[in-house]
Amino acid sequence: MSKKPENKIFTSGISTQTTPLSKAKSPLSWKEIKTIKDRFSVPNWQSAGDDGVYVNMHLNEFVNVDMAMPTHTERHIPRAINPELGNTSFQLQDGSQTPTLEEYLADDYNRVQGVMMAHQGKVIFEAYPGMNPNDYHIWMSTSKTTVGTLCILLESEGLIDLEKPVSFYATDLKGTAWDEVSMKDALNMATGLDLEETTAAFSDPHSWIEQFFGSLFSRDPKSNWLGILRTVKPIEGEKPGDRFRYSTAVTQALTLAIQEVTGHSFKDVFNAKIWSKIGVGHPFMVGNTGDGVAVGGGTVNTTLEDALKYAMMYTPSWHVVSSERVITPEILERIRTLGDPKAYQGSEEEQYSLEWTGDLGERNATQWDQVWADGAMFKHGNMHQGIYVDADRDFCAFVFATSPNERSDKMPGFMRAVAKRVAGK
Template sequence: MKSILIKALPILFITSVSLTAVAVDVENSRNGYSLHENQTYASQTGYQKLLSGGDLTSWWTQNISSTMRTAIIPNRLSANTFKSNSSDWTKELGEVTANTHLGEMTLTDAINDPRAAVKAMIILHKGEVVLETYPGLRPTDSHFWASVAKPTAALLIEQLIDEGKLHDSDTVSTHLPDFAGTALGNTKVIELLDMVPGTDTHDSSKTRMDPDSIATRYYRAEFGEAYKNGKVETVRDILKSAGRTSPAGQVFEYSSGITQMLVFIAEAVTGQSWSDAFDDRVWSHVRADSALQIHLAPDGMAAAHGIVSSRLRDLARYGLLYTPYWSLVADKQVVSDAALARIAKPHYSHDTFMKGDGKRFTSYLGEAPLGNSRQWDAVYADGGMFKGGLFGQGLYVSPNEGIVIAYFSTVPSSPLHRFVRPLAKKLYQN
């Protein structure tokens, strides 16, 4: 199957970072934008301004295909109709409380607080909708997933492992010969999946402020911004230049560039573009409401680490693929039981997790997990799985209970992250 390609001009990328909490009137994004606003925001779009989480960010998260090349993966099956049990649950879930960086508050308070800039939220329990709200979106609007998309890159790798076409222990150069002799060429697939490569590819506030860091360079390349001497690099070439900082497997260091290595491997093994492979293997089997948008770098690289857009319900459908209720939203099981078992048991220790970015994820979730696993930020002993994204996006899945919590926001730090565990536990009781 072939996805449809839409071309647009790349957006400006600025390297310095300012993560300032900004209140956003999300009603503006729900009501739509004028011609003047669209033109103004498009001309002002820049990386530093996007990270502020203000009105420009709010516009961009719903209009990425206006600023970047985009592969459209159509919805090929008729959408399923979710049963709704929200009348019994909405008030009860709205009263769930959490201690957030904005203070102790109920879920209803968090959704209504302009500092949280919540665009939309949905909760499924055993495949039924128990809460759904759209303060800043129309239900038919698509929105930026951010790093919530990272498990999509891992899913293709999981399928190829299931099929015996690659192994966790394979080195990168086994499948990408052009990486032979590089630091990442000697890195194992499992070390990519769990983000413990021991290379200078770390994506953090510090590396984003360094104009010469690998992270800054691969974001520049992704958005078509020249690095030096007017040259626009490619993410692939930048990652070839990565150096080793420590033995692999010792520290969890978050990196979108490492996720992109999984994209390159999936393309090499399948012989397809990543978008076409994801279409064939996953999205064509999902009973989605609308198309999935995969936004692309200037060289056509699918930015599956995070620059992906869809409707909220389709993100929830994706989450449900990781549960026994997958048949409600798909015509075949695309996440195998074996893959789920691999995700549920972190390969590396809790100590490896906490030596690095595990401290940050534990802090904003409010409850320490077992660790990160295979592109999921956190997995818990009761089976809960969480993946977060910049600007407060989130996807929480409890496979055994068929719980899916999905949300879109527009602030760098969302209070909703602190609610996923209390909400899941509330639903466990029923």
Template sequence: MKTTFKLRNIALLVATTLTAGAAVAESPLEKALAVPGAKPNIPVTQVKEGFDKTFIDEANAAFGNFHMQMGGDHALYYTLNMTKFLPAELAMPHGEVSVLKRNINDSLNDLTFTMGDGSESVSMEQYIHDEKTRVQGIMILKGGEVVYEAFPGMNPEDSHIWASVAKSSVGTLLTMLEVEGKVDMSKSVTEYVPELKGTEWDNVIMLDAMNMASGLDISENAENTLNPRSVFQRMLSADFNVVNADGVIEDEMKVLRDVLPLEGEPSGEVARYSSTVTKVLGVAIENITQQPYTEVFEERIWSKIGARASAQINVTPAGHAMAYGTVNSRLDDLARYGLLFTPSWDKVAKEQVVSNEVLEKMQKGGNHEAYMAGDFTDHSWVKASFGKDMPIYNTHQWDAAWEDGALFKHGNLYQSIYVDPARDVVGVAFSTSPVYLTPDLVPGYLREAAKQLADK
């Protein structure tokens, strides 16, 4: 059985590896990069041409979470075919497909923005077609119309992994349940996930979990990512149904009971990125609704947007949705989902799915002090794209929120969703990029496009 390895920020591992001296040869990162197919050697455009059987057979044999998240050649196959490797449930589209009208603005090809270091970026067209970036698809919508789209590394009909962009749907669904009076964000997480009662989760309230300020040792820092016995890594091994570092397959919920608190860091004070928190919140949604997560997602979101195809949501051995990362869909359907957060929701839906109250709770639900004290601002894409226009906090499973109400969520291998209700702009992107090659600038282009399209 293959071991798994989730990687939010490979750049941290690169730094660790390079300073490890004699231990470099034994590092998980070095071993992973030495596996054939782990490095990006073939052009991203190969996806559109397809892969031969020898390549597919090699990718099948090498599959593993860590191998996928290297962003190499095999990852180009994995990110479009996750349902081949992990069990999945389908959130089905309902009714007629909503039409996304085109009103292409070619001037956006020349779009640039001031990066975090003060320098000017290259044009958006140059960036997304640069082989180092490995951008596969990007769409920008203004007023519900597509004003920019390009598919340099995938076909429009392909399904692609959302990665952590999927966390935004967990935050959205829980906020809907809160507005309906089915969740009290001031109560303990274990009120809704009783499987974890009697553990440190008792001391974490739902709002702090929503904002990833749990006070628990479950962040995706270099130490936990490198440690195969961390709760974070053990959770992933259990979810992927593979043996852990001790050679056994663990029960996923029992693993979550082993969390430890961070010394001197009460819940709510420091925001630290954690897929483990999102995993628990996904289980909370299932317990509150008494439905599988995929059914809730379909009923409340996917069935409402006139999606062109299903969303595929991978599930764990216990049947819990891997809602922290392995949701898969077409790019245009991700854009339809994004429109739900804007005044142009009626271009895809017959009813306002994300109410004004739900949206406002997400926009205003963060904690600036916890955000600044935590690790969200450490990511290279934040510094590169938003260094001169920093968000005020993370909130409700979104990575970034601004004073103007815009929200952004990033995903590993560089997935993006940007929603800007005030400017009525949505931006989405898929990619398969190793983060150690270059910082992701797509978030910066999406925000700058919104400003220019709205002329403010």
């Protein structure tokens, strides 16, 4: 008897359907859309092929989402476009020079769809190589900044004590390894738990993190992501706070804590404290697990300019997009100094800071991947999303892309280089 071939998960790859990526600006036929929906899977989506481009721009067609509508008159960010910024380049860690920003965006290998940068409350650079200005796009892990900031805001209100264990607030995790992890260590992703997102772990379909992701993004209302989250084990010989180990599982635990301490959904908490304070032009959406819990660390999706307005709330130009200063200097300082440089040293994200920008980060903190000695912060997202905030230079930027993760991302470096250039330091 011949052996039946194993069923392999379909991955679309990158073809002429999205090459050049500018084709994503035009609608697909309904038959093409139906085909993408019929063969949807998390691996296919995350492979950043043709199907991934569509999913990233239409997440609400694939998972249930919670939505917060705009509540204020829209505020448009003034433009002061500087065409000369397109010739910006920067030095890599090996001493070589990158192509210019303009060349990088024109090279379809990099798969950038949209980028906006602002200085002193004005947009100084914007480009839409693979999307339209009012298209939606997923933030992926740049979403984690919303979770981290909410926790610090709740701390400032006396609702969260960062020294208490995660399970004190996320009570569904009581009686597990989360009992020994403080909210502070979770915010800094130094849990001492065996849940890190590494290349080796992602290559093993039986690894804990792969099992967790498969359940977290499942559309099955009986998905067991919470049960899996309860099973994570400590790393032998490592204590919470010792080492930065990046994981979306940590952010999901914090999302649970936010919902329990406030008694409201993640969407409603974020809307009440931040989104409703901004003069956005479009709704805020966040995708849910199969059983209806927000995936706060990965599935936020908005338009690009509304994302930039959120980033601007961290800068001295917050008043351009809001009538209320939510992220005060004290809150910002708490966010960017919460992490321990010692836990960051030797981590994968420390090496990424060099790879992406040619400039070594000092620490991670409060769900941000890199914080430099000058106070600038960056958070990366799967398939090359990114948010950069440099409050001391009154600069912020946001980028959307659908690029395979094995391709090196240089947009963080361009953001940092432009920030230094326009600030003159």
